Amino acid sequence: MATRKWFAGRLCTATLAVLITTASAALASRQRRSEEARLQERQLELEELAIRRKALAHQQRMQWELLARAIDDPSLAAVIDTYDKSIPAERRRQFFYANAWYVHLFHLYRAGLLDREELYRHLREFFQSPIFREYWEASRHMRASLNEASEEAQLGHMVDGLVSDLDEADTDEWWVVGNPPTD
Helix, strand or coil: CHHHHHHHHHHHHHHHHHHHHHHHHHHHHHHHHHHHHHHHHHHHHHHHHHHHHHHHHHHHHHHHHHHHHHHHCHHHHHHHCCCCCCCCHHHHHHHHHHHHHHHHHHHHHHCCCCCHHHHHHHHHHHCCCHHHHHHHHHCHHHHHCCCCCCHHHHHHHHHHHHHHHHHHCCCCCHHHCCCCCCC
């Protein structure tokens, strides 16, 4: 009888050990599959981000090429020229160029190469140019058509505030004017 109890106890212990080992292995396997799925999902997210950045870079190159053609050829510029016709043609060409710079900075920001504060600092420098300021005012009607919730419209409002701060500043030290946003 004692042998039978001893054998049954050993059998229960062995069975319990096998069950614990099997459960542990199953849990480890499930965790490993879960981690692999998480890593695969992250890899897909990074690949999608890379594709998006590549598409944005391509779009920026295309926009620059189209604007460069418009700057070089007034007959092509007429296709996209929505500025007041009382503005001389030479000035409108300068506006196209100013727009190219603004769009370039905007795309650098969207691509994550500039943060909002760096964008602000670059624009603060560009707005030292009277032509750039004139471009900004002449393009106000274009920005008015943007969806207010869009990132582009929000940045436009930030720039409007910057221009206002620069106009109201009572210092020649333009590089300290305004409060750069922090992300």
